[in-house]
Amino acid sequence: MSEVYDCIVIGAGIQGSCSAYHLAKNKQKTVLLEQFVLPHSRGSSHGQTRIIRKAYEEDFYANMMQESYELWAQLEKEAGVKLYRPTGLLVMGPENGEVFSKLKATMQRNNIPSVFLEKHEFSQHIPNLNLTDGNGALIDNVAGVLFADRALRAVQGVYLSNGGVIKDGEKVIDIQPGDIVTVTTESGVYRGKSLVITAGPWANKLLTNTGLELPLKVVKINVCYWKEKVPGTYSVGHRFPCFIQLEPKEGEYDIYGLPSNEYPGLMKVCYHMGSETEPDERDKQTDRGDIDILKRYVSRCLPGLIPVPAIVESCMYTVTPDHHFVLDCHPTHRNIVIGAGFSGHGFKFGPIVGKVLSQLAMGEVPSQDLSPFRIQRFKSHSRSHL
Numbered sequence: 159m160s161e162v163y164d165c166i167v168i169g170a171g172i173q174g175s176c177s178a179y180h181l182a183k184n185k186q187k188t189v190l191l192e193q194f195v196l197p198h199s200r201g202s203s204h205g206q207t208r209i210i211r212k213a214y215e216e217d218f219y220a221n222m223m224q225e226s227y228e229l230w231a232q233l234e235k236e237a238g239v240k241l242y243r244p245t246g247l248l249v250m251g252p253e254n255g256e257v258f259s260k261l262k263a264t265m266q267r268n269n270i271p272s273v274f275l276e277k278h279e280f281s282q283h284i285p286n287l288n289l290t291d292g293n294g295a296l297i298d299n300v301a302g303v304l305f306a307d308r309a310l311r312a313v314q315g316v317y318l319s320n321g322g323v324i325k326d327g328e329k330v331i332d333i334q335p336g337d338i339v340t341v342t343t344e345s346g347v348y349r350g351k352s353l354v355i356t357a358g359p360w361a362n363k364l365l366t367n368t369g370l371e372l373p374l375k376v377v378k379i380n381v382c383y384w385k386e387k388v389p390g391t392y393s394v395g396h397r398f399p400c401f402i403q404l405e406p407k408e409g410e411y412d413i414y415g416l417p418s419n420e421y422p423g424l425m426k427v428c429y430h431m432g433s434e435t436e437p438d439e440r441d442k443q444t445d446r447g448d449i450d451i452l453k454r455y456v457s458r459c460l461p462g463l464i465p466v467p468a469i470v471e472s473c474m475y476t477v478t479p480d481h482h483f484v485l486d487c488h489p490t491h492r493n494i495v496i497g498a499g500f501s502g503h504g505f506k507f508g509p510i511v512g513k514v515l516s517q518l519a520m521g522e523v524p525s526q527d528l529s530p531f532r533i534q535r536f537k538s539h540s541r542s543h544l
């Protein structure tokens with residue numbers, strides 16, 4: 159018989175790695191299982207940068223980000239590396255639209271340090287960006303860039319130094335629920351008192367083994383980098399912030415951008431949605447409709463960029479119907495904890511998501527209100543076969 163772990167975590171993306179980190183810090187004997195050899199670029203957590211912000215429409219995300227910032231700072235100290243660069247975040251959107259108004263009100267209610275830019279002062283603060291007519295603009299002053307690859311390495315490193323075990327290149331092929339959960343990989347069998355499933359785009363594939371199916375849609379994102387006509391125009395050095403353009407046109411999803419970083423002279427500007435894919439067939443999804451939307455936006459609003467992407471990389475979102483996360487125990491097997499459906503905005507929450515998932519796995523009361531993230535909200539969508 160193999161040894162019994164306190165907890166098994168499946169998936170070494172940011173959410174699984176942060177869960178494992180909190181478990182190990184709480185002296186839980188933990189094993190983190192990953193199907194690919196680490197590091198890899200086939201899920202959702204690779205790449206060098208992600209936006210971190212408190213600017214949200216919902217109070218519950220603004221609250222969670224308060225704790226998440228503290229936990230990122232703690233991880234920086236423990237790992238001895240810088241994981242965050244403050245740049246500010248410019249949010250633009252239809253001034254009288256619901257989303258922009260709600261976001262502005264939530265920021266004010268939660269005392270998030272911010273500046274509201276009047277139309278006449280916009281170009282003075284943000285050169286080389288054209289504000290669309292009828293759009294309002296505000297800046298989240300505490301937002302910035304997270305160094306994603308570095309953060310993933312850092313959290314896995316601190317996890318290992320706290321006695322955690324990582325088994326990469328081990329795809330989980332079966333889960334047997336029970337008081338002791340048995341997890342079988344292509345090369346071993348693991349037993350645990352609890353199990354955390356953080357499998358990103360593969361969540362439903364794994365949940366099938368537990369008789370549960372969530373309403374998750376996996377989409378491929380074309381990660382586009384655009385060349386600056388004059389190198390440095392959109393760099394942190396020139397104090398260019400991250401930005402989010404809400405509802406660029408009616409019926410379109412948001413567009414977001416980060417100052418040039420990973421490729422000097424290139425700025426990352428992406429569409430916040432993509433086309434549906436199977437996670438193992440990501441590269442067969444070749445739809446570029448999102449790139450056409452981006453080209454039009456870049457031509458219209460970012461005159462300092464050449465409106466053809468110089469580099470296009472791939473990533474995936476796992477999207478729920480309401481774009482909110484799933485952070486909950488399995489409805490039938492309470493020692494199985496699920497973190498899924500991060501809907502393209504989960505990285506910044508990694509440390510707090512890991513903390514609450516670890517608390518659920520240890521049978522503790524989570525430090526955050528998880529009611530917006532319950533599986534039950536999908537009642538008519540999710541199928542429990544057991």
Ligand SMILES: Cc1cc2nc3c(=O)[nH]c(=O)nc-3n(C[C@H](O)[C@H](O)[C@H](O)COP(=O)(O)OP(=O)(O)OC[C@H]3O[C@@H](n4cnc5c(N)ncnc54)[C@H](O)[C@@H]3O)c2cc1C
Pocket residue numbers: 168169170171172173174191192193194200201202203204207208209210328329330331356357358359360361364379381428473474475497498500501502503504505506507
């Ligand atoms: C282009 C892009 C831009 C983004 N920008 C932002 C941003 O600016 N700010 C932000 O906060 N968030 C952002 N996000 C979202 C964020 O990156 C994701 O929400 C987050 O990375 C999800 O992490 P995860 O751990 O759930 O998934 P993943 O990183 O996909 O991890 C899941 C892991 O589980 C493993 N796995 C799956 N099945 C098995 C199995 N059977 N056996 C073993 N292992 C398995 C996978 O191989 C994978 O490593 C962005 C995402 C993308 C794609």
